Amino acid sequence: MKRRDLLRAAVAAAGASVLSGGLAACSSEEGNRTTPSTSLTYWDWYVSQAGWVDNELKLFDKAHPGPSIKRTTQVTDRYADLLALSVRSKNTPDVFMIPKLPALQEQVDKGWLLPLDKWATSQWQSRFPANQFVEGVNVFGGKVYTAPFAAPAPSLQLYCHHGAFKDAGLTNADGTIKLPKTWDDVTRAAEAITSKSGGKAYGLGFGNAQNFALAWWIDLFTRGAGSPGGTATMDYRVGRWTFASDRNYADFLTLLLDWKKRGFIYPSSMSISDEQARAFFSQGKFGMTVGGVWNQPTWTENKFTEYSLVTLPAPDGTPKAFFYGPPGGSFVAISAKASDPERAWAWLDWLYSKEAGKRWVEQGLGLSVYPDNNDPSLVKFEPFAEYVAMANTAFIGPTPTVRNPEVAKVTVNAVKPDINDVGAGLYTGQLKDVAKALSELQDRLNTAQDDAVKAAQAKGAKVSADDYVFKDWDPAKPYVHKPA
Amino acid sequence: MAVSGTFADGVTAANPPAGGTPGGTPRRRRRGRWSAIWSARWSYLYVAPMMVLLVGFVIYPIGASLGYTFYQWNGIGDPTDFVGFANFAQVVNDSIFWGAVRHTFTYVAIVTPVQLVLALALALVLNNRRLRFATFYRTLFFLPVVTSAAVIGVVFQLMFSNFGQSVNDILTGFRITNENIDWLGDPNVAMGIIIVVGIWHTLGYNLVYFLAGLQTIPEELYEAARIDGAGRIAQFCYITVPMLRSVGVVIVLLALIGGFQVFDLVQVLTNGGPYFATEVVNTYIYHLAFGGFGASAVQPNVGLASAASFFYGLLLIGFSAVQVVVIRSLARRRAGQ
Numbered sequence: 001m002k003r004r005d006l007l008r009a010a011v012a013a014a015g016a017s018v019l020s021g022g023l024a025a026c027s028s029e030e031g032n033r034t035t036p037s038t039s040l041t042y043w044d045w046y047v048s049q050a051g052w053v054d055n056e057l058k059l060f061d062k063a064h065p066g067p068s069i070k071r072t073t074q075v076t077d078r079y080a081d082l083l084a085l086s087v088r089s090k091n092t093p094d095v096f097m098i099p100k101l102p103a104l105q106e107q108v109d110k111g112w113l114l115p116l117d118k119w120a121t122s123q124w125q126s127r128f129p130a131n132q133f134v135e136g137v138n139v140f141g142g143k144v145y146t147a148p149f150a151a152p153a154p155s156l157q158l159y160c161h162h163g164a165f166k167d168a169g170l171t172n173a174d175g176t177i178k179l180p181k182t183w184d185d186v187t188r189a190a191e192a193i194t195s196k197s198g199g200k201a202y203g204l205g206f207g208n209a210q211n212f213a214l215a216w217w218i219d220l221f222t223r224g225a226g227s228p229g230g231t232a233t234m235d236y237r238v239g240r241w242t243f244a245s246d247r248n249y250a251d252f253l254t255l256l257l258d259w260k261k262r263g264f265i266y267p268s269s270m271s272i273s274d275e276q277a278r279a280f281f282s283q284g285k286f287g288m289t290v291g292g293v294w295n296q297p298t299w300t301e302n303k304f305t306e307y308s309l310v311t312l313p314a315p316d317g318t319p320k321a322f323f324y325g326p327p328g329g330s331f332v333a334i335s336a337k338a339s340d341p342e343r344a345w346a347w348l349d350w351l352y353s354k355e356a357g358k359r360w361v362e363q364g365l366g367l368s369v370y371p372d373n374n375d376p377s378l379v380k381f382e383p384f385a386e387y388v389a390m391a392n393t394a395f396i397g398p399t400p401t402v403r404n405p406e407v408a409k410v411t412v413n414a415v416k417p418d419i420n421d422v423g424a425g426l427y428t429g430q431l432k433d434v435a436k437a438l439s440e441l442q443d444r445l446n447t448a449q450d451d452a453v454k455a456a457q458a459k460g461a462k463v464s465a466d467d468y469v470f471k472d473w474d475p476a477k478p479y480v481h482k483p484a
Numbered sequence: 485m486a487v488s489g490t491f492a493d494g495v496t497a498a499n500p501p502a503g504g505t506p507g508g509t510p511r512r513r514r515r516g517r518w519s520a521i522w523s524a525r526w527s528y529l530y531v532a533p534m535m536v537l538l539v540g541f542v543i544y545p546i547g548a549s550l551g552y553t554f555y556q557w558n559g560i561g562d563p564t565d566f567v568g569f570a571n572f573a574q575v576v577n578d579s580i581f582w583g584a585v586r587h588t589f590t591y592v593a594i595v596t597p598v599q600l601v602l603a604l605a606l607a608l609v610l611n612n613r614r615l616r617f618a619t620f621y622r623t624l625f626f627l628p629v630v631t632s633a634a635v636i637g638v639v640f641q642l643m644f645s646n647f648g649q650s651v652n653d654i655l656t657g658f659r660i661t662n663e664n665i666d667w668l669g670d671p672n673v674a675m676g677i678i679i680v681v682g683i684w685h686t687l688g689y690n691l692v693y694f695l696a697g698l699q700t701i702p703e704e705l706y707e708a709a710r711i712d713g714a715g716r717i718a719q720f721c722y723i724t725v726p727m728l729r730s731v732g733v734v735i736v737l738l739a740l741i742g743g744f745q746v747f748d749l750v751q752v753l754t755n756g757g758p759y760f761a762t763e764v765v766n767t768y769i770y771h772l773a774f775g776g777f778g779a780s781a782v783q784p785n786v787g788l789a790s791a792a793s794f795f796y797g798l799l800l801i802g803f804s805a806v807q808v809v810v811i812r813s814l815a816r817r818r819a820g821q
Contacts, residue, residue, distance in 0.1 A: 078774075080560075081559070081774065084559065084560040084561075101558065101560070101784075102558065102560050102561075106560075110560075110561060208669070208758075209641070209645070209668065209669075209754075209755065209757075210755065211755060211757050211758075267649065267652065267663075267664035267665070267666055268644075268645060268648045268649055268652075268664075268666050268667065268669065269666065269669065270666045270668070270669020270670070270757075270758050271641075271644055271645045271648055271666050271667050271668035271669040272645040273641075273645070276645050276646070285649075413556075413785065414785075416578075416580060417580070417759070417760070421759055421760070424757055424758045424759045425758075425759035427758075428669065428670065428671050428758045428759055428761070429671075430671055430758070430759045430761065431759070
């Protein structure tokens with residue numbers, strides 16, 4: 001074939017493919033507009049919970065014959081970016097788990113979400129416990145956009161390896177392991193495991209390669225000592241960050257450095273990831289680690305069940321502060337551009353059903369918004385039953401956006417170094433002075449907070465620093481919000 | 485390649501046609517330029533796809549992101565929060581940024597010379613015609629280059645985290661160290677590991693470049709030198725090095741550029757930690773633009789990241805200018821001698 005003939009043939013083929021592609025695109029668009037015969041798209045970031053979602057999809061398809069739902073599991077730490085890109089490219093999934101960024105208020109303002117009032121009537125809302133639909137949390141401008149799925153839950157626990165405890169002689173008369181309740185108990189157990197293993201095991205271990213595990217330790221132990229913000233939020237009793245003014249933080253970090261100095265902590269803890277730490281804990285390379293309930297499915301999958309858990313170890317054994325969540329909550333929403341809103345609602349309604357929540361608890365994935373579902377006696381797996389029994393360590397806490405929805409307009413910039421960085425800097429010896437490092441962190445965070453409030457005020461938002469102060473809050477009790 | 489420096493009609497760039505001389509009229513000059521372009525049309529056609537990609541994915545994003553430097557923007561929606569030069573001021577006053585610059589230059593300053601010396605030494609060995617299985621060795625040394633830095637990072641991360649403790653046991657058993665080393669968690673060790681892995685990863689490139697350079701040196705030169713009684717060291721110093729000089733400058737430049745681009749190895753091996761001990765400028769920019777590991781909970785700042793990119797770009801341009809001045813002055817001094 002001559003070169004000219006070859007070029008002609010190539011151009012003809014390319015033209016045909018473009019034409020056919022264009023026609024296909026046209027017909028597809030046309031199809032969407034008239035009959036929503038295409039499958040519904042659903043996005044989440046659930047990996048260890050995938051079994052539950054897939055089962056719910058199967059049950060839903062059986063109960064609601066029609067176009068199938070196409071589930072896509074996105075990467076957890078890129079989910080917010082991916083959803084934003086999908087909106088920009090006009091390819092938003094019909095139903096999706098709500099990303100943490102941008103703030104839900106901003107997502108509503110940008111028109112990403114479909115108001116659910118047509119279906120989420122007062123009768124539908126009545127299936128939930130009282131006070132679950134709250135302006136500024138899941139209701140915006142009087143319209144419902146999402147609903148709570150899970151109850152406030154203890155987000156972190158101290159996991160104890162039965163084998164390591166038993167080998168170190170840390171057992172009760174009945175053969176069960178002696179669970180540490182105080183900071184001193186943890187120190188004694190760590191010392192016993194490290195010394196009696198002959199160098200084969202360490203008392204404590206974590207995986208900080210991703211730079212967040214150390215903050216979990218600080219959070220869990222300081223909450224138990226009475227710091228209600230932990231590492232996650234400011235202390236709403238005073239409306240300020242208190243990393244330096246609250247001595248619990250310096251006390252725990254000093255204790256942590258003492259554990260390291262005495263050789264109680266697995267030496268490669270800063271090199272390994274959280275996933276590797278999970279595996280090493282199950283192998284008994286260390287006797288105690290801090291993590292969440294998300295550890296349990298992986299361990300169960302790997303046939304490791306010989307562990308127990310406690311939460312909020314306190315200096316004197318009695319927790320002074322707990323885990324807090326906002327009233328109401330959010331989980332999934334329907335896209336404002338959903339191709340088939342009725343079917344999208346049917347799927348959303350299915351996910352929020354009491355039965356789906358029950359299966360969520362039964363499979364050991366977390367607590368349900370429906371209190372009846374959170375009965376430890378219904379849970380067969382012992383470690384998860386222990387977790388369910390801890391439900392009383394988490395309750396409603398102060399939420400500034402509930403008292404003043406305008407607070408949602410305050411955008412606080414992230415600070416660097418943050419608590420994760422400061423924890424790593426102190427642990428590795430790059431930061432020498434605990435008090436100075438915490439004081440500088442506290443100043444950074446409070447300055448960022450003040451700047452954000454000022455910026456919001458400059459844009460007309462009716463907010464002030466007082467919106468973050470809840471003087472009447474007793475951290476040992478659920479907080480009841482009063483109108484501003 | 486045939487048209488490089490020579491127009492297709494046989495007129496060399498050094499001797500332009502009459503229309504292109506300063507004395508020619510503008511119309512004749514223009515006609516000459518168009519005819520030169522037309523005569524080299526196939527070259528332009530072949531270059532065009534690459535240029536389109538370059539403009540679309542390199543030039544345009546650079547220009548577009550300049551606008552973002554003046555906004556505080558989380559990357560979602562359109563930027564509206566104008567902050568002027570505040571992002572640049574924040575970058576300039578950020579000690580973490582300067583730490584990242586220091587780490588990047590340390591990486592380049594160690595990786596480039598060590599890698600070049602090793603690559604040249606290996607190239608000399610592999611260029612020996614009496615060496616058996618030379619092709620096998622070349623493949624072996626080039627193999628890491630064709631493996632993604634991210635994959636290498638993952639493999640080394642797994643190796644250090646899974647077997648680091650076993651290595652510690654051996655080291656303490658032989659009393660080489662007294663205490664366990666947290667390989668990627670120790671600020672003094674982690675950067676060293678990144679540098680060593682970086683040297684190993686791209687050594688193959690420089691090895692191949694040097695081998696190509698060595699193979700352009702006529703064998704007759706060595707034969708003549710041997711007849712004149714020159715030993716191996718004299719041959720290396722007075723034939724190999726001078727003959728490799730021009731290709732050597734290109735290899736150094738490419739190695740420097742590659743060094744300044746270090747990102748994926750650091751991101752996967754240490755994520756810039758612990759406490760920014762291995763943070764390089766590219767990971768610093770990435771963390772600003774997309775948040776840390778828990779990006780869903782950390783407010784990214786694309787404007788600040790863009791400002792950091794531009795400022796770092798300016799630093800590199802300044803560094804390159806200094807480099808050019810130094811190379812030119814060296815060349816001038818050599819010419820004077």
